[in-house]
Amino acid sequence: MESYRNILCAIDFSPSSEAAVDRAAVIARDTGAQLTLLHVVEYFPVDRSNEQIAPEDTDPEQYRMSRAHEGLADQARRLGEIEAVQEVVVSEHSAKHEIVRFAKERQMDLIVVASHGRHGISALLGSTATGVLHTASCDVLAVRAVI
Numbered sequence: 385m386e387s388y389r390n391i392l393c394a395i396d397f398s399p400s401s402e403a404a405v406d407r408a409a410v411i412a413r414d415t416g417a418q419l420t421l422l423h424v425v426e427y428f429p430v431d432r433s434n435e436q437i438a439p440e441d442t443d444p445e446q447y448r449m450s451r452a453h454e455g456l457a458d459q460a461r462r463l464g465e466i467e468a469v470q471e472v473v474v475s476e477h478s479a480k481h482e483i484v485r486f487a488k489e490r491q492m493d494l495i496v497v498a499s500h501g502r503h504g505i506s507a508l509l510g511s512t513a514t515g516v517l518h519t520a521s522c523d524v525l526a527v528r529a530v531i
Contacts, residue, residue, distance in 0.1 A: 388417040388523075392492040393468075394483045394516070395423055397455045400498035400529040405459050407527045408496040409466045417493070420469040421459055422486055423452045424479040449474065480515030492522055499526040 393408035395401035405421065412419035425448050449472060456470040475482045487495050497513040517524045 388412075388415045388493040390490065390492045391415075391417045391419050391494045391496060392483070392487050392490070393419065393421050393496040394479070394512075395421060395456075395459060396479075396498070396512075397423070397459075398498060400527070402459070402462075403529040404496050404498040404527040405462070407525065408494075409463045409468075411494070411496070411525075412468075413466055418469065419463075419466060420471060420490070420492070421456050422471045422473065422483065423456055424482045425449060425452050425472060425474045426479060427474050427476045445474075478512070478515070480512045480519070483512070483516050484519045484521075488521055494523045494525060495520055496525045496527060499528045 388411060391408050391412050393405055395405060408419055411417065427445075452472045453470070456472065460468045460470055471486070473482050473486060477485075483495060483497070486492075495516055497516055499513055513524075513526050517526065
């Protein structure tokens, strides 16, 4: 196995992304690499009257950020002895764009993403994973959840 130093695991809090976190943690442990968990919050204008996004007395953007930080903290706790840096990025761009940008900016050696187990390359990996695979300048590992 190549000796990775910096591993980025991009997660969306789906069951598939839990499998990606688990695989990234094993690789980080085996190689001594630093593991970073990343969740991208895609910015979009929010109708402040929409109670589906956040409780009515809460700013929707702040609510989404808070939920993202909580989700990352939950994933980091699952890792036990493996420490992980937790990052939330808010972007007007797509998640795939931000994952690739973040990986390049932080000099990641490996990006770990979840696949969705459907048919065909885009369906198998999902559009985010496919976009990352085709544009990243480092290794990419797509992890399929065990069903």
